[in-house]
Amino acid sequence: MAAMRWGKDMGLVEPLVEGGADLNARDSNARTAIMFGAFSNFAHGVRYLTKRGADWSLQNEDGWTAETIAIKQENHEARRVFSMIRMRSVAPDLWEQHERKQDR
DSSP, rough: OHHIIIIIHHHHHHHHHHTOOOTTOOTTTOHHHHHHHHHHTTTTHHHHHHHOHHHHHOOOOTOOOOHHHHHHTTOOHHHHHHHHHHHHHHHHHHHHEEEEHOOO
């Protein structure tokens, strides 16, 4: 979680995830790594965690999801990630185009 909160560095996040870190682990306030990424507008980290299976629908102790946090913080890049995830279920072809662009 700290790597998402303070680091904004995929060099910190990737080894933890690849090493088997629990993507949905919570702190004492029920916050997850993806929530910290949404709070700090670390869009690349948020996208990475969602692609690896992090549950972005979990709620913290205030009832906020990672998407809610991004909205309340006016973190547009993180909000865009959640919008794109929603698009995946509505328009899978557009989602695939977006993913190909992001992976370049």
